[in-house]
Amino acid sequence: MAKEMQADTTVAGQSSVLKATSSISLSKARWGESAIKIWLALCAFVSVVTTAAIVILLFSETLNFFESVSPAEFFFGTTWTPLFEPSSFGVLPLIWGTMLVTIGAAIIAIPTGLASAIYLSEYASDRVRKIIKPVLELLAGIPTVVYGYFALTFVTPALRNVFPDIQVFNALSAAIVVGIMILPMVATLSDNALRAVPISLRQGAYALGATSYEVTTRVVVPAGLSGVMASFLLAISRAIGETMAVTLAAGQTPNMSLSMFESIQTMTAYIVQVSLGDTPTGGIAYQTLFAVATLLFVITLVINIVSQIILNRFREVYD
Amino acid sequence: MIEFQDPSILPEINTPMNKKSALELRKVNIFYSDNQAVKDVSFNIRRNRITAIIGPSGCGKSTLLRSLNRMNDFVEGARVEGELLFADENLYGKDVDPVEVRRRIGMVFQKPNPFPKSIYNNIAWGPLINGYSDSTDELVEKSLKQAALWDEVKDRLHDSALNLSGGQQQRLCIARALAMEPEVLLMDEPCSALDPISTAHIEDLMFELKERYTIVIVTHNMQQAARVSDYTAFMEMGDLIEFNVTKRIFTRPSVKRTEEYVTGRFG
Ligand SMILES: Nc1ncnc2c1ncn2[C@@H]1O[C@H](COP(=O)(O)OP(=O)(O)OP(=O)(O)O)[C@@H](O)[C@H]1O
Ligand SMILES: [Mg+2]
Numbered sequence: 174m175a176k177e178m179q180a181d182t183t184v185a186g187q188s189s190v191l192k193a194t195s196s197i198s199l200s201k202a203r204w205g206e207s208a209i210k211i212w213l214a215l216c217a218f219v220s221v222v223t224t225a226a227i228v229i230l231l232f233s234e235t236l237n238f239f240e241s242v243s244p245a246e247f248f249f250g251t252t253w254t255p256l257f258e259p260s261s262f263g264v265l266p267l268i269w270g271t272m273l274v275t276i277g278a279a280i281i282a283i284p285t286g287l288a289s290a291i292y293l294s295e296y297a298s299d300r301v302r303k304i305i306k307p308v309l310e311l312l313a314g315i316p317t318v319v320y321g322y323f324a325l326t327f328v329t330p331a332l333r334n335v336f337p338d339i340q341v342f343n344a345l346s347a348a349i350v351v352g353i354m355i356l357p358m359v360a361t362l363s364d365n366a367l368r369a370v371p372i373s374l375r376q377g378a379y380a381l382g383a384t385s386y387e388v389t390t391r392v393v394v395p396a397g398l399s400g401v402m403a404s405f406l407l408a409i410s411r412a413i414g415e416t417m418a419v420t421l422a423a424g425q426t427p428n429m430s431l432s433m434f435e436s437i438q439t440m441t442a443y444i445v446q447v448s449l450g451d452t453p454t455g456g457i458a459y460q461t462l463f464a465v466a467t468l469l470f471v472i473t474l475v476i477n478i479v480s481q482i483i484l485n486r487f488r489e490v491y492d
Numbered sequence: 493m494i495e496f497q498d499p500s501i502l503p504e505i506n507t508p509m510n511k512k513s514a515l516e517l518r519k520v521n522i523f524y525s526d527n528q529a530v531k532d533v534s535f536n537i538r539r540n541r542i543t544a545i546i547g548p549s550g551c552g553k554s555t556l557l558r559s560l561n562r563m564n565d566f567v568e569g570a571r572v573e574g575e576l577l578f579a580d581e582n583l584y585g586k587d588v589d590p591v592e593v594r595r596r597i598g599m600v601f602q603k604p605n606p607f608p609k610s611i612y613n614n615i616a617w618g619p620l621i622n623g624y625s626d627s628t629d630e631l632v633e634k635s636l637k638q639a640a641l642w643d644e645v646k647d648r649l650h651d652s653a654l655n656l657s658g659g660q661q662q663r664l665c666i667a668r669a670l671a672m673e674p675e676v677l678l679m680d681e682p683c684s685a686l687d688p689i690s691t692a693h694i695e696d697l698m699f700e701l702k703e704r705y706t707i708v709i710v711t712h713n714m715q716q717a718a719r720v721s722d723y724t725a726f727m728e729m730g731d732l733i734e735f736n737v738t739k740r741i742f743t744r745p746s747v748k749r750t751e752e753y754v755t756g757r758f759g
Pocket of ligand 2: 553554555680
């Protein structure tokens with residue numbers, strides 16, 4: 174009891190000393206700090222407002238579009254000829270073209286990217302990692318128009334040596350370059366996911382007489398699977414949104430052909446075509462631009478949200 | 493200089509292994525790049541006994557323990573010299589397969605490290621990758637019983653192991669190691685992350701296990717070493733200061749440093 178009292182008086186004594194030397198009202202330095210805070214908040218606000226404005230514009234123009242074209246025709250029609258008579262607004266050929274390129278790219282990028290990630294995180298020495306990682310980042314930084322040009326001037330001619338009847342613009346070369354383009358993303362993000370698996374799990378597995386291959390395939394990859402899956406999804410969403418390379422490489426022929434040797438048109442390539450063309454503002458052809466853009470936006474948004482959900486679950490495992 | 497109650501606990505250089513030993517260390521030196529972490533350590537690890545390694549932090553206990561099942565192979569720059577005899581072969585011999593060594597000499601780590609899999613699959617994992625082809629149900633039950641965990645988890649074998657408490661996770665890791673039916677079980681401070689009740693559980697467990705296994709345990713807890721072990725090695729700065737039957741180490745050690753350490757008087 175006596176001790177507590179003594180403690181109380183010490184605290185009281187201290188605060189009176191503080192009061193004597195400084196005021197508790199806001200000093201000038203703190204006002205400066207809140208000014209900076211307001212400015213930062215404003216910047217954040219601007220980006221939120223811009224995003225919201227874009228989304229509102231997309232959706233309102235899309236609603237206008239659906240006043241003249243029925244959703245059934247848009248989503249289930251198989252002919253896409255909005256720019257000339259007789260006009261037809263079935264978006265499936267564009268979705269098909271996008272899918273063809275995306276699936277082709279995924280077939281190339283996912284196994285190779287995962288293999289590179291496994292190599293980097295489980296087998297490569299620190300020295301090798303330090304060389305390969307920046308190279309991957311460099312690859313990810315190449316402007317996509319360069320990939321498109323590369324497809325036209327190198328990949329397609331090379332493919333022509335093997336498949337003589339391949340068209341100048343074709344889905345295959347687009348898929349190949351988009352695959353190369355998203356590979357660094359798969360490799361880097363999967364590598365991060367695998368490296369987040371605690372070392373102690375690897376040690377536990379080795380101590381049970383596992384080989385490095387077993388440790389990798391049966392402990393590390395399953396433990397990091399959600400992160401790896403998220404990297405696949407992000408790369409796929411990047412492939413779906415990819416524009417320059419597919420426009421240059423795959424051409425502008427809306428097409429539901431099964432053949433990857435023919436020219437197709439992706440959703441993004443259509444947007445480029447209309448944006449660069451002389452389509453009058455306000456007409457129905459112009460509104461298709463927004464309908465396709467909204468569709469693209471929703472598809473990639475859903476994929477990104479799903480991958481975010483998967484990633485969050487992954488975090489819960491090792492808190 | 494040091495007088496031993498039981499001469500079989502010291503190795504004889506250049507002779508075959510003592511029949512009572514599970515492992516024999518002969519002039520073992522361990523380096524991390526140019527740093528020497530273990531210096532000229534020699535002693536025998538008796539079969540079906542518990543051997544404790546004690547000593548101040550950083551003296552090389554974990555390093556020595558990891559060398560016994562070649563877990564040091566994963567540490568960049570680590571190098572082991574000298575002889576570590578196991579089944580009449582040097583663990584670091586040219587033809588030795590480290591994977592096989594780890595299959596026969598299991599390890600339990602300081603921090604429980606169950607796989608993010610079900611309780612059942614944590615146990616069955618080791619045997620399955622090592623080509624165990626019978627039904628694993630019995631093996632899982634047997635291992636969990638040996639680790640005194642069966643009653644607590646038998647109704648939720650397919651739940652995630654990560655939902656178990658720390659003490660249960662550690663017993664799961666012991667069960668996981670036992671499922672491989674190793675000859676030697678190495679434990680690096682297995683109770684340091686556990687509460688007194690879980691610790692008591694694991695100590696009881698060790699008494700039961702030594703009928704079938706040889707156990708080497710690193711511990712910072714003097715009472716634990718005194719309670720559970722039959723032999724104790726006291727290390728300091730990489731040197732083996734004294735090795736003897738535990739009772740002797742804790743009652744009448746031959747070296748003054750040992751006495752100071754086990755009684756808590758640091759000099
Ligand atoms: N991976 C490593 N690389 C380099 N040096 C290491 C490594 N691990 C341990 N050492 C060094 O080796 C010496 C012995 O370390 P060790 O971990 O074996 O000690 P310990 O007796 O287990 O200590 P503690 O009781 O704190 O666990 C220490 O000086 C340590 O710094
Ligand atoms: Mg240690």
